[in-house]
Amino acid sequence: MATTTDTVLEVCDLRTHFHTDDGLVKAVDGVSFSVRRGETLGLVGESGSGKSVACLSALRLVPTPPAAHPSGVIRFAGKDLLTLPERDLERLRGNRLAMIFQDPLTALNPYLSVGRQLTEVLEVHEGATPAAARRAAIEMLTRVGIPAAGQRIDQYPHQFSGGMRQRVMIAMALLCGPEVLFADEPTTALDVTIQAQILDLIGELQASLGTAVVLVTHDLGVVAGTADRVAVMYAGRIVEEGTTAEVFANPLHPYTQGLLASMPRIDTPSRQRLAAIPGLPPDLGQLPSGCPFHPRCQQAGDRCRQAYPEVVIASPTHRAACWETEAVS
Amino acid sequence: MTGYLVRRVLELVPTALVIIAASFALVRLAPGSPFSSEKEISPEIRRQLEAKYGFDRPLPEQFVRYVRNLLQGDLGLSTKYPQRSVNEIIATGFPVTLSLAAVALVWSLLVGMTAGIIGAVRQNTVWDHSAMMAALVGISVPSFVLGPLLVLLFSLRLQMLPPAGWGDWRHLILPGLTLGTIYAASIARLTRGGMLEVIRSDYIRTARAKGLAERLVITRHMLRGGLLPVVSYLGPAIASMLTGSVVVEKIFNLPGIGPYFVDAAFNRDYFLVMGIVLLYAFFLLLMNLVVDLLYGLLDPRIDHA
Amino acid sequence: MNASQPEPAAPMRSSPDGLVAGSSLWQDAWRRLRKNKMAVASGVVIAVLGLACLLGPTLLAVAGGYDPDAQDLAYGPQPPSWQHPFGTDFYGRDLLVRVLAGGQVSLAVGILAALIAALIGTIYGAVSSYAGGLVDSLLMRVVDILYALPYMFLVIILVTILGQSLVLLFVALGAVGWLLTARVVRGQVMSLKEQDFVLAARSLGTSGRDIVFRHLIPNTLGPVIVTFTLTVPSMILQEAFLSFLGLGVQPPHPSLGSLINDGANQMLVFWWTLVFPGGVMAVLLFALNFLGDGVRDALDPRMRT
Numbered sequence: 001m002a003t004t005t006d007t008v009l010e011v012c013d014l015r016t017h018f019h020t021d022d023g024l025v026k027a028v029d030g031v032s033f034s035v036r037r038g039e040t041l042g043l044v045g046e047s048g049s050g051k052s053v054a055c056l057s058a059l060r061l062v063p064t065p066p067a068a069h070p071s072g073v074i075r076f077a078g079k080d081l082l083t084l085p086e087r088d089l090e091r092l093r094g095n096r097l098a099m100i101f102q103d104p105l106t107a108l109n110p111y112l113s114v115g116r117q118l119t120e121v122l123e124v125h126e127g128a129t130p131a132a133a134r135r136a137a138i139e140m141l142t143r144v145g146i147p148a149a150g151q152r153i154d155q156y157p158h159q160f161s162g163g164m165r166q167r168v169m170i171a172m173a174l175l176c177g178p179e180v181l182f183a184d185e186p187t188t189a190l191d192v193t194i195q196a197q198i199l200d201l202i203g204e205l206q207a208s209l210g211t212a213v214v215l216v217t218h219d220l221g222v223v224a225g226t227a228d229r230v231a232v233m234y235a236g237r238i239v240e241e242g243t244t245a246e247v248f249a250n251p252l253h254p255y256t257q258g259l260l261a262s263m264p265r266i267d268t269p270s271r272q273r274l275a276a277i278p279g280l281p282p283d284l285g286q287l288p289s290g291c292p293f294h295p296r297c298q299q300a301g302d303r304c305r306q307a308y309p310e311v312v313i314a315s316p317t318h319r320a321a322c323w324e325t326e327a328v329s
Numbered sequence: 330m331t332g333y334l335v336r337r338v339l340e341l342v343p344t345a346l347v348i349i350a351a352s353f354a355l356v357r358l359a360p361g362s363p364f365s366s367e368k369e370i371s372p373e374i375r376r377q378l379e380a381k382y383g384f385d386r387p388l389p390e391q392f393v394r395y396v397r398n399l400l401q402g403d404l405g406l407s408t409k410y411p412q413r414s415v416n417e418i419i420a421t422g423f424p425v426t427l428s429l430a431a432v433a434l435v436w437s438l439l440v441g442m443t444a445g446i447i448g449a450v451r452q453n454t455v456w457d458h459s460a461m462m463a464a465l466v467g468i469s470v471p472s473f474v475l476g477p478l479l480v481l482l483f484s485l486r487l488q489m490l491p492p493a494g495w496g497d498w499r500h501l502i503l504p505g506l507t508l509g510t511i512y513a514a515s516i517a518r519l520t521r522g523g524m525l526e527v528i529r530s531d532y533i534r535t536a537r538a539k540g541l542a543e544r545l546v547i548t549r550h551m552l553r554g555g556l557l558p559v560v561s562y563l564g565p566a567i568a569s570m571l572t573g574s575v576v577v578e579k580i581f582n583l584p585g586i587g588p589y590f591v592d593a594a595f596n597r598d599y600f601l602v603m604g605i606v607l608l609y610a611f612f613l614l615l616m617n618l619v620v621d622l623l624y625g626l627l628d629p630r631i632d633h634a
Numbered sequence: 635m636n637a638s639q640p641e642p643a644a645p646m647r648s649s650p651d652g653l654v655a656g657s658s659l660w661q662d663a664w665r666r667l668r669k670n671k672m673a674v675a676s677g678v679v680i681a682v683l684g685l686a687c688l689l690g691p692t693l694l695a696v697a698g699g700y701d702p703d704a705q706d707l708a709y710g711p712q713p714p715s716w717q718h719p720f721g722t723d724f725y726g727r728d729l730l731v732r733v734l735a736g737g738q739v740s741l742a743v744g745i746l747a748a749l750i751a752a753l754i755g756t757i758y759g760a761v762s763s764y765a766g767g768l769v770d771s772l773l774m775r776v777v778d779i780l781y782a783l784p785y786m787f788l789v790i791i792l793v794t795i796l797g798q799s800l801v802l803l804f805v806a807l808g809a810v811g812w813l814l815t816a817r818v819v820r821g822q823v824m825s826l827k828e829q830d831f832v833l834a835a836r837s838l839g840t841s842g843r844d845i846v847f848r849h850l851i852p853n854t855l856g857p858v859i860v861t862f863t864l865t866v867p868s869m870i871l872q873e874a875f876l877s878f879l880g881l882g883v884q885p886p887h888p889s890l891g892s893l894i895n896d897g898a899n900q901m902l903v904f905w906w907t908l909v910f911p912g913g914v915m916a917v918l919l920f921a922l923n924f925l926g927d928g929v930r931d932a933l934d935p936r937m938r939t
Contacts, residue, residue, distance in 0.1 A: 094536070094538060094541075106531035112553075351779075470916045473874070565781070572786035575787070575879065
């Protein structure tokens with residue numbers, strides 16, 4: 001069991017709000033989590049639950065406006081990322097804190113060769129000479145499994161396949177051996193057969209570099225295979241958090257239960273229908289009162305409509321925010 | 330790349346032929362004749378004149394002869410200025426027009442791109458709003474209003490620049506500004522639009538996530554994609570600058586090619602009209618080709634192989 | 635075109651009824667346009683100027699006996715006064731009436747020529763892309779060639795051929811100005827014709843002509859309107875350009891272009907002869923361009939910059 005000194009990144013009470021034509025949208029509203037060295041945290045939720053915005057906020061990559069400056073505290077290397085001067089933050093981004101994105105086609109610059117996009121990271125952060133940066137880039141491309149990296153480095157993103165592009169993204173993110181990697185739906189845009197390869201690759205590199213990974217996904221299957229711990233997000237907040245084993249074996253929050261029930265499993269009879277969660281995710285501009293999940297929750301009672309639930313603690317690592325859950329602490 | 334170039338140049342041949350035929354038809358099928366304006370002209374002299382220029386022949390024969398001469402670089406004789414060939418007139422006037430257009434182009438690119446980039450990078454700030462307001466004013470003030478106003482200010486009040494006429498480079502500044510401002514305004518709007526499209530794109534977020542400083546994000550990652558709309562605008566812009574020079578040359582009394590054209594069209598100076606139209610059309614085709622090549626160089630996704 | 639496209643980073647879901655709402659697209663656009671204060675102000679300016687130009691000359695003639703064309707050489711040029719708010723010109727004619735009458739010509743030519751251009755361009759573009767294949771490439775090749783011609787020269791030739799009548803002037807402008815609309819509509823139809831509702835219509839046995847006119851063209855209305863609103867000022871500019879060169883509306887009838895030409899020649903002595911026609915022209919174009927921008931933003935929020 002890792003000790004708390006292993007914690008590399010700690011997010012406390014993060015709030016990112018957007019000012020839109022339709023009013024204030026609380027995309028992230030009081031999110032706290034932490035990751036340890038070498039650990040993978042799965043951040044799970046439906047689209048619009050705020051999981052991507054939470055990651056982008058951590059690196060202050062959400063454009064302001066329309067977003068307001070995120071509030072809260074994000075501790076990394078003894079500093080608060082949210083109050084750090086822009087220049088200091090630039091030194092951390094891409095260097096000690098890296099990020100990979102959902103769609104590698106749009107996330108890579110179509111006008112620059114892959115090599116240029118890789119080498120600039122090393123030139124900026126490590127002051128590498130062009131020749132040294134190129135050597136390191138080829139080495140990293142080889143390491144992420146791009147054949148003939150020496151030739152392909154001079155090609156442009158459109159000349160790569162989807163899976164290869166994501167490998168390039170990963171290479172770019174890991175060039176400087178970051179301590180934390182945010183992976184925002186890294187496999188969603190890829191073919192199913194490629195997905196496993198990419199996840200394995202991230203896992204391998206993580207193990208050798210000791211990187212902490214925050215894996216954002218809507219796919220519980222991905223989480224089950226790769227994450228050590230899981231945080232489930234709903235309507236801008238974390239509603240349940242625990243080790244992967246705990247959450248899968250004993251989901252406390254009705255929303256988590258619903259997600260798990262809607263997941264196809266090998267061990268359920270194939271004729272049994274998958275249980276979908278009724279209703280739609282809420283409009284973040286007009287959240288219902290109390291627990292935002294109550295309109296879709298079959299267990300909801302009066303308390304759920306009136307106030308946001310208190311935290312229920314099931315184990316030192318497992319907790320959920322729900323009034324009605326039958327957790328035993 | 331060479332193969333592509335050869336193909337593009339070969340493609341120009343039919344286009345050029347159509348343009349020659351169409352402008353020949355348009356000019357020659359028009360009512361009136363080059364000699365109708367001169368009143369006291371006896372049928373005898375008229376016949377002689379027509380024979381001199383070959384107008385007594387059937388039209389198809391004239392067309393063939395015109396194209397044959399054209400291939401040898403001979404654009405024919407002017408009927409309005411009987412002592413001068415069309416080649417001579419173009420040779421004296423076109424360099425003036427071209428340098429005017431060049432000054433206007435440099436001015437419009439410099440001012441337009443700067444304003445557009447500032448507008449996009451500082452979106453929705455005072456900088457942005459004033460740049461775009463200035464651009465809209467620039468688009469809305471026609472050259473024939475702007476020109477006289479500039480003369481009034483810089484030549485007559487401040488006495489900094491010559492008001493009109495032709496001499497050294499200083500005679501090109503006010504005409505260049507007059508001609509270029511409207512394009513500067515369009516380029517500013519296009520630049521801003523192109524840059525904003527890019528600014529919101531995922532790969533700019535990636536560039537920031539890599540820890541690049543804002544200056545590097547702009548110069549290395551945004552400019553290329555952001556300026557592509559400007560590049561594709563350059564072809565039509567240069568075309569329109571050349572024709573727009575007609576008015577500017579008139580305002581500033583420059584000895585360019587423009588005034589000849591209006592005159593020639595009025596007087597049915599067949600060969601001169603044709604000569605100028607073909608010269609401009611040729612120039613435009615060339616510019617469009619250059620712009621296409623430039624576009625291909627800037628955007629690696631366009632494959633000229 | 636999704637009417638309710640959120641900002642890319644904003645975590646909102648696009649409304650699920652975004653596509654169904656055919657009429658709500660127009661309501662949305664109207665709502666957005668009304669929220670744009672500058673566009674509304676421009677619309678008011680255009681309405682006031684339009685009314686003044688439409689009714690002004692007649693009212694002033696009936697009420698005060700002002701005649702835009704009646705000369706009074708003895709009276710001569712007078713600076714602005716209560717009796718002649720814009721002053722009088724070299725021939726002693728009231729400039730306000732002349733500017734309003736000129737504005738009438740400008741607006742009429744601008745709107746009619748833009749309408750002609752929109753009509754030709756829409757049909758041409760829709761037919762071209764719906765036909766596809768060889769027909770499409772041929773028709774588009776024609777557009778390319780016309781693009782490569784010096785556009786204004788073509789108009790000048792047309793005007794000198796057709797003679798200087800007002801009707802022919804806007805026919806000439808419209809006949810050459812449809813290229814952009816044709817390209818826009820073609821692009822739009824290209825993407826539309828693969829969509830399910832067209833396939834459905836075809837599977838029901840609807841004729842090609844009905845599909846083009848009943849299904850495709852109505853769906854290109856948005857971009858066509860945007861192009862139209864931005865074509866009006868450019869047509870007005872071109873009419874003024876021609877009149878400035880003496881090729882447009884003929885004296886003694888006024889046009890903004892010819893008034894500006896007169897004014898530019900005498901601006902040193904009689905400044906008001908340049909400032910008022912030039913100012914009205916600039917304000918008109920500015921308002922039209924601003925309204926055009928507003929309409930574009932309202933109809934296609936994605937293009938909002």
